[in-house]
Every structure is written in structure tokens, then in C-alpha cells.
Amino acid sequence: MMRLITRHVPLAVTLLACAFLLIPIIQSILAGLTVNYFRGLSSGLTLKWIVQVWELYSDSIFLSIWLALTCLAATLVIGVPAAYVLARNPGRITRVLEEFISLPLAIPGLALALALLQLYGTVQGFRTSWTFILVGHVLYTLPFMVRSVLSVLAAIDLRTLEEGAASLGAGPARRFVDVVVPNAMPGILAGALTVVTLSIGEFNLTWMLHTPYLKTLPVGLADSYASMRLEVASAYTLVFFVMIVPLLMAMQWASARAQRIMQ
Amino acid sequence: MTLTLTNIAKTFPGGTKALLPTDLEIAKGEILSLLGPSGCGKSTLLRIIAGLETPDPGASIVFDGDDVTHQSVESRKIGMVFQSYALFPNMSVRSNIGYGLKMQKLPKAEIAARVDEVIGLCQLAPYADRAVTALSGGQKQRVALARAMAPRPRVLLLDEPLSALDAALRNHLRDELALLLRQFGITAIFVTHDQDEAMAIADRVAVMSQGQVAQIGTPEALYRNPATGFVARFVGDAMPLEGRIERAHMHLPGGVLTLPQAGDGQQVLVRAEDISIDPQGPITGRVETVTFLGTHYRIALSGVMAGPLFMLHAGLSAPKPGDEVRLSIPPEALLVLPMEMAA
Structure with missing residues (x-):
């Protein structure tokens, strides 16, 4: 009897928790596929809402993908060398710098966006360009890239590896390309997936920075819930899921791999 | 290659003097x-x-x-074996092994030929295409040596290359290393404790x-004629004798020893x-403990001086233990050396 309780109660709790999390998602997906949500599934299933989402918001989808990729490029170009410098010169100053890079994480996206608007909002061409949103995304995602690369670099004896390469005739640039980057790869990969996922899903900051002609995926989602039929908005959610879930899974895989390297 | 070092000193930023001005000359093909x-x-x-630290x-x-004092590591054409091997994972x-040759921008075919040659010399053929992470400590050590030797460096520097092994x-x-270094015929400097x-x-x-540098010489010279008590x-683990010296005699609680020379104010x-x-x-x-070591016994003696004295007995x-024994030490085996300042 006792064993029955110890075995089944936790299972029931777990299932309930899963249901609590999953039912709204399933409901939302179903809503995006039913002809009329208020009449229920009996009204039949359809893909027309998804087609409608595509017609209305495909620009947002492409903009989001474009932003995510350029944001990734920017965080790679800035973040990997930054993490390298931090890993190579451990000390008080670099710790302070590391905290500075991480600061955007502690500030609400809204406040960050306000600061950007205050500073650059009057620069005409910039304010209305997609690069303005990109700057916000880079600010927000850079700490993730730096942290991820830094943790892998900190786990290997980078200094001795570089000294080894130098003794064999490799100059600083060669050492970075041949030794630092390949050995940081698990961290770079994990960081890259995090950056892309965060950039695609970012709402707070983007919502403040966007213009009517520059709506990203999450901003478009908010827009569709505010101004479209519930079925359209739900179909939009489904599209969003299809894009984000594979990224999330790849991210899990990559960070597990990076963890293994560090052990 | 002859290596000439003049006035090499190193003061670390905190003011610690890691190295006092040192001169050294290493002959071609010599292993120091x-x-x-x-x-x-x-x-x-x-x-x-190596060029990894800047001297004062x-x-x-x-x-x-060729004065390399102001050259970077990568342009000095040295080979280095690190304590942790620093192999690229x-x-x-x-x-x-081919990395140094690649840095010299040699043609691919020549790199392959020279890598194969070194792989053969270091007996690494069975492991040539493995990942370095899959090697044992001894294999890694040989790869590190092969990698340092493949570009034919002017001098090979080894930093405690064996201390990571059991x-x-x-x-x-x-x-094996002694043999390989002689085969390569390279000028080498080898750091060890x-x-x-x-x-x-x-x-x-x-x-x-x-x-x-307290003293420099062949292993035999250092052993037979150490210049200081530290050496x-x-x-050879010499033990200082604690007693009173009067000209050529040393008075110990256990008896009087004859010294090879007058030793007043010195240590024995x-x-x-x-x-x-x-x-x-x-x-x-008095015999305190006896340890059997196969070829000989190691005996700890009390009563000769205040502290224990160890002897080897073949x-x-x-x-x-407990036996009283009489002991002799030939005068020429006693090392009479100047007193050192307390470390």
C-alpha cells in the first residue's frame, strides 16, 4: 500500500504539472486549425488561417530571420574575441568588464529600448532602419555569447595551448584561428543557438523599437492578437512554434555538448 | 647551435626577483x-x-x-615541450606534429614526408591518425616531443616533460628521452626538479x-665536488653533520671524525x-630502524649527532634495531663546504 502511494503520487503530480503546461499550448494550436473556434472542433479543421498568416505576416517572418542571422554575425564578431580577451587576461579589471557586458541582462528590455530611443531616436535614417532593432538585439544577446564562449575557454589551458602554437611559429592571428576558435567551438555553437533563439523571440525591446514597417515575429504576434480573429492569432502562434522548437532542441543539444567538454 | 646567454634577469611586476643576473653558454649538441x-x-x-617571458x-x-633577445616566440625557431604537453585537442x-611545418609554409608533400619521418623516430606510427585526446600520458609525451622536433628547431626546450607521468x-x-635526444643530436635545455x-x-x-645558478658541471663533477652545501x-642527498669543528677534527656526540682539511667556521x-x-x-x-631496499639496507642511526643520521648498508x-654499532667515514668522503646564509 505504502509503496503504491510512493510510486503513484509523484507520477500523478508530474502528469498534472505537464498537463497544466501543455493544455494551453495544445488548445492554442487547435484554435489555429479549427474553422470556428467558438463553435469548437465540430466546425471542422482548416489550414486557411495559416495561409492567411503567411499572406499578412511573411515579411515579419523574414525580418525576424534576417535580424537573428545578422545579430548572430555581430555577436560572433564582437563576442568571440571579447571572450578570448577576457579568458586570456583574468583579473579584477576583466571581471568588472564581464559584469558590464552582462549588464543588459539585468535591465528590463523596455528600459534598454528607452535608452536607445533617447540616445539615437532623433537620428533620422537610423531610427527607421532595421539596424536600429539589430543594435537592441545585439545588446541583449551579446552577454549570452560572451558567457558561453568564456566558460568553455576558461575550462581549457588556453595560455599553454597558445604558447605551444607560438613555439611552433604561429603568430597571434594564426593562433586565434587554429587554436582558440576550434577549441572554443562547443561554446560558440551553444552561444550561437542561444542568440538566434533569443533574437527571434525577443519582444520587450523590439516592441519599443519597431516601426509599422518593421514588425518582427513576436511583435506581429501581439499585433495579430490585438487586431485579428483569434484563429488567425492562434495560427500565428503555431507558425512561431514551428520555428522556435527546433532551435530550442538544438540549443539543448549544443549546451549539453559544451558541458561535456568542460568536464 | 651554440646558445649564449648574458645577464639574464627577471623581476616580476610585484618586485619579486625570480631570476638574478645569469650567464650561461651551451655548446652545439649539448643537453643542459x-x-x-x-x-x-x-x-x-x-x-x-623561449621568448615566453621578457627578461629585465x-x-x-x-x-x-643571431641575437634573438627582442624576437617574438614564433620567430625564434625553437622547439618546446611543455609539462602539460599543450597538444592541440x-x-x-x-x-x-605537422603544425610547425605548416607554419613554415612547406609544400604538402614535404610536410607529410617529414611528419612520417619523425613519427617513425618516435615510434608513433600506430597512433598517427588518432585524436590526441585518446592517447596515454606516455604517448602524449612522445607526440609533444615529435611535434617540437618536426620543424627542426635550433634549440629544444623541455619544461618538466616527465613530471605529469606516474x-x-x-x-x-x-x-627513452635521453636516447631520442642524442639521436636527434639537438642542443637542448631540460628543466627538472x-x-x-x-x-x-x-x-x-x-x-x-x-x-x-649555484653550480654548473657534469653530473659526476657536481656529485663529487659540490661547490655549496645546497648543491x-x-x-646526492648529502646530510649536514651537526657537531663542533676544531681544525681538521669534528667532535660529534658519537665520537671524533677526521676531516680532509681544516674546517673551522665551515659546514661538513x-x-x-x-x-x-x-x-x-x-x-x-644506535640502530633505530632498518629498511630493506633490495640491493641494500637503509639504516637510521641515533646518538651520532643530535638528529638522526642515515646510512646505506650493502x-x-x-x-x-637497538644494536650499538661502530661506524667509519673515510675523510675524503666528508664534504667540507662554506657555511650558507639561512634561506
Whole structure:
């Protein structure tokens, strides 16, 4: 009897928790596929809402993908060398710098966006360009890239590896390309997936920075819930899921791999 | 290649003097060992020769007439073997060994041929295409040596290359390394804290202490004629005798020893293997412990001086703990050396 309780109660709790999390998602997906949500599934299933989402918001989808990729490029170009410098010169100053890079994480996206608007909002061409949103995304995602690369670099004896390469005739640039980057790869990969996922899903900051002609995926989602039929908005959610879930899974895989390297 | 070091010193930013001004000359094809306890400056000196540390102003490092003092590591054409090997985990054994040749921008075919040659010499053929992470400690050590040797460096620098290995393997690889270095015929500098390692591998040993070279010479010269008490203790484990010196005699609680020369104001040291049991010997001691070591016994004696004195006893039997024994030490085996300042 006792064993029955110890075995089944936790299972029931777990299932309930899963249901609590999953039912709204399933409901939302179903809503995006039913002809009329208020009449229920009996009204039949359809893909027309998804087609409608595509017609209305495909620009947002492409903009989001474009932003995510350029944001990734920017965080790679800035973040990997930054993490390298931090890993190579451990000390008080670099710790302070590391905290500075991480600061955007502690500030609400809204406040960050306000600061950007205050500073650059009057620069005409910039304010209305997609690069303005990109700057916000880079600010927000850079700490993730730096942290991820830094943790892998900190786990290997980078200094001795570089000294080894130098003794064999490799100059600083060669050492970075041949030794630092390949050995940081698990961290770079994990960081890259995090950056892309965060950039695609970012709402707070983007919502403040966007213009009517520059709506990203999450901003478009908010827009569709505010101004479209519930079925359209739900179909939009489904599209969003299809894009984000594979990224999330790849991210899990990559960070597990990076963890293994560090052990 | 002849290596000439003049006035090499290193003061760390905090003001610590890691290395006091040092001059050294290493002949072509010579294997020199820098031997000393940790913190004596031996690794700093090696890293300065490599170009991984900058010496204090006024230093000069010359490789065969080529002044490299202000050259970067990568342009010095040295080979280096690190304590942790520093093999590139992202490359195979073959790519690790070929890396230095790739840096010299040699044609692919020549790189392959020279890598194969070194792989053969170091007996690495069965592992050539493995990942370096899949190798044992001894194999990694050989890959590190092969990688350093493949570009035919002007001088090979080895920083405690055996100390990451376990004891049994270390002894085996020590002899193997000595043989390989002689085969390569390269000028080499070898840093170690292990006197057996230095003796087995090096042509000459520089014993270092507190940032300077205490003595430099062949292993035999250092053993027979140590210049300081430190060298005598570090090479061959000489024990200082605690007693009163009157001209050529040393008065110990266990008896009076004759010294080879007047030793007033100096210290006297003796090695365990120079003490022997002799019924006519001038001093007496009491056996405390006896340890059987296969080829000989190691005996701890009390009563000779305030502290314990150790002796090595060859033979088929040994006295038992508690026995009183008479001991003799030939005068020429007693090392009369100047007193040192307290470290």
C-alpha cells in the first residue's frame, strides 16, 4: 500500500504539472486549425488561417530571420574575441568588464529600448532602419555569447595551448584561428543557438523599437492578437512554434555538448 | 647551435626577483639540465630563452651569432615541450606534429614526408591518425616531443616533460628521452626538479637555487665536488653533520671524525652511502630502524649527532634495531663546504 502511494503520487503530480503546461499550448494550436473556434472542433479543421498568416505576416517572418542571422554575425564578431580577451587576461579589471557586458541582462528590455530611443531616436535614417532593432538585439544577446564562449575557454589551458602554437611559429592571428576558435567551438555553437533563439523571440525591446514597417515575429504576434480573429492569432502562434522548437532542441543539444567538454 | 646567454634577469611586476643576473653558454649538441626546487627560477630562465617571458633590460640571448633577445616566440625557431604537453585537442596526432611545418609554409608533400619521418623516430606510427585526446600520458609525451622536433628547431626546450607521468612510466621514458635526444643530436635545455632525471639525461647540469645558478658541471663533477652545501644536499642527498669543528677534527656526540682539511667556521656534509659499519670505526651510533631496499639496507642511526643520521648498508644481513654499532667515514668522503646564509 505504502509503496503504491510512493510510486503513484509523484507520477500523478508530474502528469498534472505537464498537463497544466501543455493544455494551453495544445488548445492554442487547435484554435489555429479549427474553422470556428467558438463553435469548437465540430466546425471542422482548416489550414486557411495559416495561409492567411503567411499572406499578412511573411515579411515579419523574414525580418525576424534576417535580424537573428545578422545579430548572430555581430555577436560572433564582437563576442568571440571579447571572450578570448577576457579568458586570456583574468583579473579584477576583466571581471568588472564581464559584469558590464552582462549588464543588459539585468535591465528590463523596455528600459534598454528607452535608452536607445533617447540616445539615437532623433537620428533620422537610423531610427527607421532595421539596424536600429539589430543594435537592441545585439545588446541583449551579446552577454549570452560572451558567457558561453568564456566558460568553455576558461575550462581549457588556453595560455599553454597558445604558447605551444607560438613555439611552433604561429603568430597571434594564426593562433586565434587554429587554436582558440576550434577549441572554443562547443561554446560558440551553444552561444550561437542561444542568440538566434533569443533574437527571434525577443519582444520587450523590439516592441519599443519597431516601426509599422518593421514588425518582427513576436511583435506581429501581439499585433495579430490585438487586431485579428483569434484563429488567425492562434495560427500565428503555431507558425512561431514551428520555428522556435527546433532551435530550442538544438540549443539543448549544443549546451549539453559544451558541458561535456568542460568536464 | 651554440646558445649564449648574458645577464639574464627577471623581476616580476610585484618586485619579486625570480631570476638574478645569469650567464650561461651551451655548446652545439649539448643537453643542459636546469635542476632545482620549485621557485628557484629554472622555468623562468627557460621561458625567457623561449621568448615566453621578457627578461629585465640589459639581457642578451644569442643563438649562433643571431641575437634573438627582442624576437617574438614564433620567430625564434625553437622547439618546446611543455609539462602539460599543450597538444592541440582539435587536431589528430599527425596534424599536431605537422603544425610547425605548416607554419613554415612547406609544400604538402614535404610536410607529410617529414611528419612520417619523425613519427617513425618516435615510434608513433600506430597512433598517427588518432585524436590526441585518446592517447596515454606516455604517448602524449612522445607526440609533444615529435611535434617540437618536426620543424627542426635550433634549440629544444623541455619544461618538466616527465613530471605529469606516474613513477614507473617516468623512469622508463626518462631513458627513452635521453636516447631520442642524442639521436636527434639537438642542443637542448631540460628543466627538472628531479636529480635522477637531470643526471640521466643531461651532459651538464646547472643546479639553481633562489634565482641563481649555484653550480654548473657534469653530473659526476657536481656529485663529487659540490661547490655549496645546497648543491651537495640537492645532488646526492648529502646530510649536514651537526657537531663542533676544531681544525681538521669534528667532535660529534658519537665520537671524533677526521676531516680532509681544516674546517673551522665551515659546514661538513656526508652522504648515506659513504658511512660504513666498521668495528674499528671512530664513532658509535644506535640502530633505530632498518629498511630493506633490495640491493641494500637503509639504516637510521641515533646518538651520532643530535638528529638522526642515515646510512646505506650493502650485504646479506643488517644489524637490528637497538644494536650499538661502530661506524667509519673515510675523510675524503666528508664534504667540507662554506657555511650558507639561512634561506
